Amino acid sequence: MHCSYMDAGRCCSATRIEIPYPEQLATKQRVVSEALGPMEWAPAFPSAEAGFRNKAKMVVAGTVEQPTLGILGPGGLGIDLAACPLHERPVVTAMPVLREMVTRAGLTPYSVPDRRGELKLILVTGSPAGELMIRFVLRSTEALPRLRKHLDWLREKLPNAVVISANLLPTHVALTEGETEIPFTEKQLLTMRTNEIDLLLRPGGFFQTNTAVAAALYRQAAAWASEASPRSVADLYCGVGGFALHLAGPDREVVGVEVSAEAVDGARVAAARRGTSVRFEVGDATAVEHLDADLVVVNPPRRGIGDLAARLDASHARHVLYSSCNPTTLARDLAEMPSLRPVRARLFDMFPHNHHAEVLVLLERAVTKVR
Structure with missing residues (x-):
């Protein structure tokens, strides 16, 4: 491959x-x-x-107008990996919409070198049925009103996004998420049907990749x-x-x-x-x-x-x-x-x-x- x-x-x-x-x-x-x-x-x-990873942990970098979703390269600059072939197809399909959501909602990507900005990561998990859990990892609550304002647009573009939330990670640490989760959707359990058994994944829960x-x-x-x-x-x-x-x-x-x-x-x-x-x-x-x-x-x-x-x-x-x-x-x-x-x-x-x-x-x- x-x-x-x-x-x-x-x-x-x-x-x-x-x-x-x-x-x-x-x-x-x-x-x-x-x-x-x-x-x-x-x-x-x-x-x-290919197409086997059910979760994507995308570091957000770049600018509001041109955000990158992927990893950080030398000097803390973003490297866009939105079309990574290892991710399941529904996860990959969601990436252009999520990139546009960053721009629409004015979510300033967090700059690691400067320690400024709001949006640190976007975490996406896909279920066997093609449903998605989407979590925006933020530095503070400052961007929450803008996220809520554009939530209907996001759900229209991604009707399979059944669980959406924000996670707060205020400190400058090498972690993926913080302790506080703020739900945006009434449903907060993603159904991971495995061998005819429904396993239920809540934001912050662990499931095999x-x-x-x-x-x-x-x-x-x-x-x-x-x-x-x-x-x-x-x-x-x-x-x-x-x-x-x-x-x-x-x-x-x-x-x-x-x-x-x-x-x-x-x-x-x-x-x-x-x-x-x-x-x-x-x-x-x-x-x-x-x-x-x-x-x-x-x-x-x-x-x-x-x-x-x-x-x-x-x-x-x-x-x-x-x-x-x-x-x-x-x-x-x-x-x-x-x-x-x-x-x-x-x-x-x-x-x-x-x-x-x-x-x-x-x-x-x-x-x-x-x-």
């Missing part, structure tokens, strides 16, 4: 895009299998080569869990409840724990709509008291689970499903759980064209602890 932005030297994030995709996948499989050691490996699950590959990841987890037949499941770092809702079943107690209140709110609504008894709690996954469930699911950030590994090793959990986006920290954490033996693994290529890899590992307790 070729990208005009890469060819022009405007973007270098997809560092392996020039390598044929089958070769990329084979290399990732070799690297992760060497890092994690011998176990039963299912065939790697591939991604589409690649919907199709995430669906395969959840299917595999559900299949391995079905074979293990747990009576109780604890889904730690549960996000919007992807694993928990896929692993729910008759006569099975399932609880999800997540630090993000926004994500838990969406998960609870999804569970209620589905009519399932899955329970979701707001809390620190590393400090929970649910480690004696028959099956524990962990899906941590790139830093891994840290001290939680030793607690899991000492728990009564018979199985652990560990979903990791960082094979290095995954290998470290597996070494800290000697009582739990890795028996199966599968690579899911959530992030084509770079070295990142999502791996799902099933661990089984070598000796069942007496309760």
Whole structure:
């Protein structure tokens, strides 16, 4: 696959895009299998080569009359990547409209070198049904009246934009969003239908970047869990409840724990709509008291689970499903759980064209602890 932005030297994030995709996948499989050691490996699950990213985090730069949507280059100048071929088509289609919205509403792009301006980023997420969540990350409330004034125009141009909000990030920090969210639409939940299950994403909630590959990841987890037949499941770092809702079943107690209140709110609504008894709690996954469930699911950030590994090793959990986006920290954490033996693994290529890899590992307790 070729990208005009890469060819022009405007973007270098997809560092392996020039390598044929089958070769990329084979290399990732070799690297992760060497890092994690011998176990039963299912065939790697591939991604589409283009149009697979459901979210775009576009830094806004330039001027009100000529804004750029993309990244910052040398000196803090904007590099426009509005037509990035990695984004899903509805996300790409929205970019010219959003660029015009910046001009119409007089939203001054934030200048990083000068520390002046109002609009820092535009965050766009696309659902499998083609609906959009659009969030304007602002420095202050100064531009809110102008955004509201032109909201009808935006919704007319993008009728698939069902969730629109503003986020306030007043400080000069390298963050994507702040703590305050101001809704512009009555609806504030984006439906991410995955394997016939409606997962509900609220602004600020986390969802996997690649919907199709995430669906395969959840299917595999559900299949391995079905074979293990747990009576109780604890889904730690549960996000919007992807694993928990896929692993729910008759006569099975399932609880999800997540630090993000926004994500838990969406998960609870999804569970209620589905009519399932899955329970979701707001809390620190590393400090929970649910480690004696028959099956524990962990899906941590790139830093891994840290001290939680030793607690899991000492728990009564018979199985652990560990979903990791960082094979290095995954290998470290597996070494800290000697009582739990890795028996199966599968690579899911959530992030084509770079070295990142999502791996799902099933661990089984070598000796069942007496309760």
